Amino acid sequence: MNKNKTTHFGYREVPVEDKAGLVGQVFHSVARKYDMMNDVMSLGTHRIIKRFTVELSALRPGMDVLDLAGGTGDFSLLFSPIVGRKGSVTLADINESMVRVGRDRIIDKGNPGNIAYTIANAEKLPFEDNSFDCICIAYGLRNVTDKDAALASMFSKTKPGGRVLVLEFSKPVNPLLEKAYDAYSVLWPKAGQLITGDGDSYQYLVESIRMHPDQETLKQMMINAGFENCQYHNVMGGICAIHIGYKPAA
Amino acid sequence: MAVSLLHSAILSAIQGMVNNLLALDSRTSARLSPLSGKVLQIHCLTPDILVNLIVCENSLQFCQGDIDNPDTIITGTATALVNLLVTRDTSNLKHKGIEIRGSTSLLTSLQEVLMSLNIDWEYHLSKLVGDIPTQALGELLENSQEYAARAGRNLQQDIDDYLHEERQLLPTASQVKSFEDSVDNLRLRVDRLRARVSRLETPTT
Numbered sequence: 461m462n463k464n465k466t467t468h469f470g471y472r473e474v475p476v477e478d479k480a481g482l483v484g485q486v487f488h489s490v491a492r493k494y495d496m497m498n499d500v501m502s503l504g505t506h507r508i509i510k511r512f513t514v515e516l517s518a519l520r521p522g523m524d525v526l527d528l529a530g531g532t533g534d535f536s537l538l539f540s541p542i543v544g545r546k547g548s549v550t551l552a553d554i555n556e557s558m559v560r561v562g563r564d565r566i567i568d569k570g571n572p573g574n575i576a577y578t579i580a581n582a583e584k585l586p587f588e589d590n591s592f593d594c595i596c597i598a599y600g601l602r603n604v605t606d607k608d609a610a611l612a613s614m615f616s617k618t619k620p621g622g623r624v625l626v627l628e629f630s631k632p633v634n635p636l637l638e639k640a641y642d643a644y645s646v647l648w649p650k651a652g653q654l655i656t657g658d659g660d661s662y663q664y665l666v667e668s669i670r671m672h673p674d675q676e677t678l679k680q681m682m683i684n685a686g687f688e689n690c691q692y693h694n695v696m697g698g699i700c701a702i703h704i705g706y707k708p709a710a
Numbered sequence: 711m712a713v714s715l716l717h718s719a720i721l722s723a724i725q726g727m728v729n730n731l732l733a734l735d736s737r738t739s740a741r742l743s744p745l746s747g748k749v750l751q752i753h754c755l756t757p758d759i760l761v762n763l764i765v766c767e768n769s770l771q772f773c774q775g776d777i778d779n780p781d782t783i784i785t786g787t788a789t790a791l792v793n794l795l796v797t798r799d800t801s802n803l804k805h806k807g808i809e810i811r812g813s814t815s816l817l818t819s820l821q822e823v824l825m826s827l828n829i830d831w832e833y834h835l836s837k838l839v840g841d842i843p844t845q846a847l848g849e850l851l852e853n854s855q856e857y858a859a860r861a862g863r864n865l866q867q868d869i870d871d872y873l874h875e876e877r878q879l880l881p882t883a884s885q886v887k888s889f890e891d892s893v894d895n896l897r898l899r900v901d902r903l904r905a906r907v908s909r910l911e912t913p914t915t
Contacts, residue, residue: 512718515773521747521766544746544767695715 467605470667479605480581484555486661487531487603491557493656494532500651507534509695513598513627513702514538516693522546523593526617528582529553529600533562533575539596540572550592552580553600582610590619598627602672611685620710624687626678629669630694630701637697645669675701714774721761721772729769734829739768741823748816751780756787765820782812795821 466473469482490497498506514535519525521544527535530551539549551566553559556579563577580586582597582604595614604610614624632638645666652662673681675692678701682690687705694701732738742765750763762780764771784791790807810817836844873880881889 508715508719508722511722512715515718515721515775518773518775518777520749520764520777541766541769542764542771546746 468668468671470664470671476605480554483603486664487555488557489658490652490656490661491532491555491561494558494561495534497652497655497662500655501645501648505696509627509700510534510538510598512693512695513596513625514542516702516704517594517596517623517625519543519547519594524548524591524619525550526585526587526592526595527551528580528585528595528597528614529603530598531555531558531562531600533566535596535598536562536575537566537569540574543574545574547574549575550578550587551575552578552582552585554579554581583613584609585613585617587617589616591617593619593622594625595622596625596627598625599629601626601628601678602668607673608681608685611681611687615686615707618707620707623704623706624682626682626703626705628678628701628703629672630678630698631674633694633698637699641699675703678703717759717774721774725770725772728772731827731829732769732823734831734834735827737828738823742769743767745816745819748782748813749777749780750816750820751777751783752791753783753785754788754791755785763820765816780812782810782814782816784817785809785811795824 465476467476467479468474469479474482487494502509517525517539519539519542521542523543524547525539525543527533527539527549530536530553533551536549536551543549551559551562553562559577559579566572566575578586582600583606595618597610597614601607601610611624618624632641648666649659649663652665653659656662672678675694675698679690679692682703682705685705686707688708690703690705692701692703732742745765746767748765750765752761752763753759754761760774760776762773762775762777764773764777784794786794786806786808793806794808832844832848835847839847874882
């Protein structure tokens with residue numbers, strides 16, 4: 461890898477090879493209070509947005525799904541009853557602390573028995589090609605150093621005809637809403653400091669959201685990765701967007 | 711068909727209620743397992759809503775939007791669909807404004823699962839408030855039901871007496887019967903008379 465090559469970490473430019481470690485520190489720091497902060501920042505709406513995403517996954521019993529950047533297991537817990545014992549859910553995250561919190565939480569909720577856990581880098585997914593009917597990455601792509609590599613990796617691990625869902629913060633479509641949202645998000649580092657004792661991580665969150673590609677750019681990136689019929693649903697006026705892409709059937 | 715966050719929120723609430731109800735019946739898992747993986751698509755015409763009901767091992771998942779190859783598709787107005795939900799009679803659905811494509815057995819099986827829920831409320835309540843209050847509450851409920859049924863019957867009898875006997879606004883059952891008999895008798899006599907006249911009008915050879 462070129463040592464001089466840089467990428468953004470929030471508003472900062474950092475060497476490419478350092479970003480994963482820096483993101484790792486952020487999530488290691490907030491892992492235990494991550495769910496509580498999500499409720500605070502989204503005013504609880506993240507739950508219904510996640511459910512909406514699961515609806516768009518069109519999963520059915522017996523399917524195999526990868527919950528990429530699955531963190532504290534919210535999606536895995538939603539996918540699990542749908543795919544049932546004949547299907548499987550794989551919770552993957554690059555951050556060990558998040559996987560630990562997710563695994564403990566799933567066990568505390570009664571462990572449905574069809575969820576596997578793995579620590580994995582989205583850019584180089586350690587699975588056989590054509591393994592999953594659906595791959596879902598929620599609020600994770602933003603933190604990946606090489607997003608194109610991650611999308612390419614997801615493409616190769618998706619079964620032909622399967623789909624990939626990307627839930628991510630995006631660009632509000634209404635300028636007034638954008639201003640209101642910007643003003644609101646300024647409060648997140650302060651809330652983060654108060655709740656998790658780590659305001660810097662939430663400062664990174666705010667910055668990384670603003671640096672993330674907008675809806676159309678991400679859609680084009682998915683098309684470039686090989687996905688077809690790519691489309692996106694704006695959620696809450698574009699504060700979040702759910703992109704869907706399909707791997708062409710063989 | 712447009713999918714929305716609001717519909718998702720509503721479906722989430724309905725799904726939660728239905729699954730909580732299903733979870734109270736210990737036979738749910740055994741009844742749903744054979745149907746696991748099947749999809750019932752409900753298309754409401756007015757208002758225009760598309761809901762998929764995915765049968766899982768011990769729960770039902772509600773989701774919106776198109777889904778590949780549903781096993782059964784039901785189309786109808788909101789009123790017709792609600793009627794279908796509450797009635798056990800699934801014959802002649804076309805006349806009731808319901809169109810079904812695909813397997814009808816999924817529909818009847820699901821209807822049966824929902825209609826024959828056998829929930830032991832006292833068992834579940836006893837886990838929350840304890841055995842003695844549950845028994846007291848159960849007895850109170852049973853007595854209340856008996857009282858309500860008796861009061862209902864008495865009220866019906868009182869209204870009946872008032873309308874038929876005191877105010878004489880409506881005929882009694884025996885009066886109606888007598889009137890019907892008289893009408894029948896009159897009809898027969900008219901028929902006989904008509905036959906007789908007809909015979910007299912026929913020229914003799």
